[in-house]
Amino acid sequence: MRLGNVVAHTFVQPNLYRRRGTACRAQGFIPFPLRPYRTIHAHTESLGIASLTPTYASFCLQSMKPKQFKCLRCSVAVFFLFSCAAGAALPEGTPVVLIDQNGREVKIPAKVERVATLVIPAASMVLALDQGAGRLVGIHPASRAEIVDGMLGRFFPESKKIRADVAGEGFAPNVEALLASKADLVVQWGDRGDAALSPIVKVGLPVLTLNSAGGGEIAAEWLRILGRGLTGREARGEALAEAFLATKGEIAKSVAQIPESRRPRVVYLYRRQGNAFQVAGGKTTVDSDIRLAGGINPASHLTAYASVSAEQVLAWAPDIVLLGNFDKDLKPALLFESALFASVPAVKDKRVYLYPRGGFRWDPPSQETPLAWRWLFALFHPDAPSAPLRGEIVETYRRLYGHTLNASEIGIIMRMIDNNDSLNYSKKFSH
Amino acid sequence: MTSGMRGRTGACVLLVALLLSTLVSLSLGRFSIPLKTVAAILLEPLFDIPAFWSNTEAQVVWAVRFPRVALAAFVGAGLALAGASLQSLFRNPLADPQILGVSSGAALGGVVGILLAGTGWPTICGSFAGGIASLALVFWLAGGTGAGRGSAVMLVLAGLVVGAVGAAGIALVKYAADPDNQLPAIVFWLLGSLAAADKKSLYVTAPPILFSAALILGLRFHLSALAVGEEDARNLGVPVRTVRLLALGAAGLATAAAVAVSGVVGWVGLVVPHLVRLSFGANHRWFFLNTLLGGAGYLILVDTAARTLVAAEIPLGALTALLGAPIFAVLLRRLRGKTDA
Numbered sequence: 188m189r190l191g192n193v194v195a196h197t198f199v200q201p202n203l204y205r206r207r208g209t210a211c212r213a214q215g216f217i218p219f220p221l222r223p224y225r226t227i228h229a230h231t232e233s234l235g236i237a238s239l240t241p242t243y244a245s246f247c248l249q250s251m252k253p254k255q256f257k258c259l260r261c262s263v264a265v266f267f268l269f270s271c272a273a274g275a276a277l278p279e280g281t282p283v284v285l286i287d288q289n290g291r292e293v294k295i296p297a298k299v300e301r302v303a304t305l306v307i308p309a310a311s312m313v314l315a316l317d318q319g320a321g322r323l324v325g326i327h328p329a330s331r332a333e334i335v336d337g338m339l340g341r342f343f344p345e346s347k348k349i350r351a352d353v354a355g356e357g358f359a360p361n362v363e364a365l366l367a368s369k370a371d372l373v374v375q376w377g378d379r380g381d382a383a384l385s386p387i388v389k390v391g392l393p394v395l396t397l398n399s400a401g402g403g404e405i406a407a408e409w410l411r412i413l414g415r416g417l418t419g420r421e422a423r424g425e426a427l428a429e430a431f432l433a434t435k436g437e438i439a440k441s442v443a444q445i446p447e448s449r450r451p452r453v454v455y456l457y458r459r460q461g462n463a464f465q466v467a468g469g470k471t472t473v474d475s476d477i478r479l480a481g482g483i484n485p486a487s488h489l490t491a492y493a494s495v496s497a498e499q500v501l502a503w504a505p506d507i508v509l510l511g512n513f514d515k516d517l518k519p520a521l522l523f524e525s526a527l528f529a530s531v532p533a534v535k536d537k538r539v540y541l542y543p544r545g546g547f548r549w550d551p552p553s554q555e556t557p558l559a560w561r562w563l564f565a566l567f568h569p570d571a572p573s574a575p576l577r578g579e580i581v582e583t584y585r586r587l588y589g590h591t592l593n594a595s596e597i598g599i600i601m602r603m604i605d606n607n608d609s610l611n612y613s614k615k616f617s618h
Numbered sequence: 619m620t621s622g623m624r625g626r627t628g629a630c631v632l633l634v635a636l637l638l639s640t641l642v643s644l645s646l647g648r649f650s651i652p653l654k655t656v657a658a659i660l661l662e663p664l665f666d667i668p669a670f671w672s673n674t675e676a677q678v679v680w681a682v683r684f685p686r687v688a689l690a691a692f693v694g695a696g697l698a699l700a701g702a703s704l705q706s707l708f709r710n711p712l713a714d715p716q717i718l719g720v721s722s723g724a725a726l727g728g729v730v731g732i733l734l735a736g737t738g739w740p741t742i743c744g745s746f747a748g749g750i751a752s753l754a755l756v757f758w759l760a761g762g763t764g765a766g767r768g769s770a771v772m773l774v775l776a777g778l779v780v781g782a783v784g785a786a787g788i789a790l791v792k793y794a795a796d797p798d799n800q801l802p803a804i805v806f807w808l809l810g811s812l813a814a815a816d817k818k819s820l821y822v823t824a825p826p827i828l829f830s831a832a833l834i835l836g837l838r839f840h841l842s843a844l845a846v847g848e849e850d851a852r853n854l855g856v857p858v859r860t861v862r863l864l865a866l867g868a869a870g871l872a873t874a875a876a877v878a879v880s881g882v883v884g885w886v887g888l889v890v891p892h893l894v895r896l897s898f899g900a901n902h903r904w905f906f907l908n909t910l911l912g913g914a915g916y917l918i919l920v921d922t923a924a925r926t927l928v929a930a931e932i933p934l935g936a937l938t939a940l941l942g943a944p945i946f947a948v949l950l951r952r953l954r955g956k957t958d959a
Binding site for chain 1: 647648649650672673674677678679682683685686698737756789792793796798799801802803807813815817818819881925929930931
């Protein structure tokens with residue numbers, strides 16, 4: 188049946204609908220009642236010819252509304268110009284063709300009703316785009332943890348029950364679980380190797396791939412692509428992405444006015460084990476976020492999340508230390524109490540901060556990355572004017588999740604308790 | 619020179635080398651501290667030296683470098699001794715905790731420990747249980763120690779089987795682990811590195827390794843007799859069964875303790891005993907002591923390279939394999955020469 192969709196859509200090649208490289212929904216092509224449509228395919232396929240039988244064609248045409256018919260007629264005309272050489276016949280079919288982040292053409296059903304995602308932040312993005320959990324049928328186990336431990340489980344309690352067995356280690360898909368979830372669209376990483384992708388493609392599920400490499404603004408592109416994949420959310424995805432990038436422009440503009448000499452040296456600690464720390468090196472989103480918010484990452488010559496000794500952190504002598512959300516034991520107090528780090532400027536000045544965590548952790552890219560940028564900017568440049576963060580958070584959450592935060596929820600998101608001893612934190616972010 | 623004199627010379631040379639490598643390692647690091655300052659900081663507890671160094675410098679030497687160098691020494695000594703005793707026990711020059719699958723068994727036990735209870739003592743208990751169990755399994759699969767000429771191959775094959783079971787088990791545990799908290803801890807630990815060394819890891823590792831080292835050194839005559847042959851050993855009055863059990867236990871414990879703090883660091887147990895044997899002979903009185911000193915010094919030097927060459931840590935396991943594999947290759951050639959003859 189899915190194969191049928193694919194075959195059908197080879198007639199309606201996307202060159203008809205693709206404008207300037209972006210995918211366009213073929214909304215005009217949803218006229219056929221589902222059952223006859225599928226039967227057509229079984230039939231045409233078995234004949235091995237690319238045409239509709241006259242009976243079916245007339246049946247389908249009769250069941251059309253005039254507007255749809257007109258649309259079909261125009262398309263047929265255009266289509267013939269392009270493809271009569273190939274011997275193809277009438278265009279048909281409901282599927283929509285999207286171009287994903289890797290330039291793949293993905294044929295998705297006209298009405299996507301069940302989405303499974305192996306991409307960890309995509310789960311929370313789907314919740315944000317839909318402002319509900321109705322369409323999400325399968326998620327990564329880490330997405331579940333994010334929902335349960337973060338704020339989304341509070342906003343959308345039913346999201347805590349979504350099956351979380353569709354992905355294994357290294358984003359390996361559990362194809363049977365995906366099939367059992369009856370997903371009609373799967374979201375997966377496109378830059379984590381073929382083993383993560385091809386098993387899903389092989390069973391005929393349409394896979395929308397996202398790329399993980401890039402700065403925090405990559406999440407804007409994810410919003411856009413997911414919006415296109417979720418029927419009826421294209422405009423919303425677009426709007427959220429626009430707001431996202433507008434914040435980036437705003438921050439970049441403020442940072443441009445700050446001379447290089449006033450940019451703090453910022454080290455991000457991801458995990459700690461004894462005297463070993465994993466830090467964000469170059470080519471990480473945190474590195475690019477630090478740069479965007481007007482900081483300098485002395486570890487940027489390392490690759491990814493590199494393991495370094497405590498000595499190396501001392502040698503970098505950072506002005507600010509950011510603590511990731513992934514290691515439960517990594518809290519500002521740990522550094523403030525350590526004799527080893529006492530001479531580090533960030534520890535002396537109490538500029539050690541634990542990343543907030545709301546609908547998603549603020550350190551990796553997500554729909555909340557613009558808030559993370561504002562937070563970073565406020566910490567890096569306490570004297571520069573910036574909009575009060577609390578207000579921005581409330582507004583963003585209303586826009587993303589349709590939820591109005593109360594003061595205690597903001598306190599939890601901002602990690603007010605853990606960051607209580609950090610410089611100016613409670614003063615700066617209490618209103 | 620008699621073999622005893624050669625062994626004694628070896629012990630002196632290796633002791634001096636160990637002390638030197640300790641000093642060199644303590645004075646090297648990414649946070650630069652002048653050699654003079656390091657020396658003064660180290661001597662300060664013994665002599666009354668007015669502090670001209672900063673508190674941070676003292677912290678780096680005592681809280682960062684000292685635990686790491688000491689841990690490298692313990693792990694190196696433990697792995698080398700475990701290798702040497704396994705080689706004597708199995709009368710097989712290829713025996714090594716990693717090749718016999720013991721490291722991988724211990725790693726499996728360790729990750730199960732992390733899965734069920736967390737890092738620290740659960741890891742070392744799990745590693746120990748896994749190490750001993752896989753050692754027993756190898757022992758049983760290879761048909762004991764007296765299987766004659768074919769035993770070298772049998773032993774390596776048995777180790778392969780046990781190692782594969784361990785690797786599969788680790789993969790399963792990783793699958794079952796909580797991706798948010800446990801999985802990263804497991805991956806970090808399995809990387810095989812001494813980077814996490816702090817005083818706590820030293821407290822965890824030192825007692826079991828000291829205990830097994832004492833046991834193996836105490837059994838050195840018996841082990842040397844066993845290395846010649848079981849019948850000969852029995853004629854010399856060696857309680858074969860007891861010695862074998864004790865030595866196996868000691869080797870398993872040392873390996874487990876090493877694995878628990880450093881993940882799987884391979885080849886040390888193979889390379890060091892052979893280098894010691896080549897340089898200073900296999901005199902029963904000195905061989906095990908020399909192996910202990912050599913193993914400690916060797917791993918200190920390799921780990922110093924791992925932590926100082928570049929800003930990011932080089933995985934220790936990768937470096938020891940890089941050094942160990944060529945030596946293993948030479949050994950294999952020699953062994954083949956013997957079997958062909």
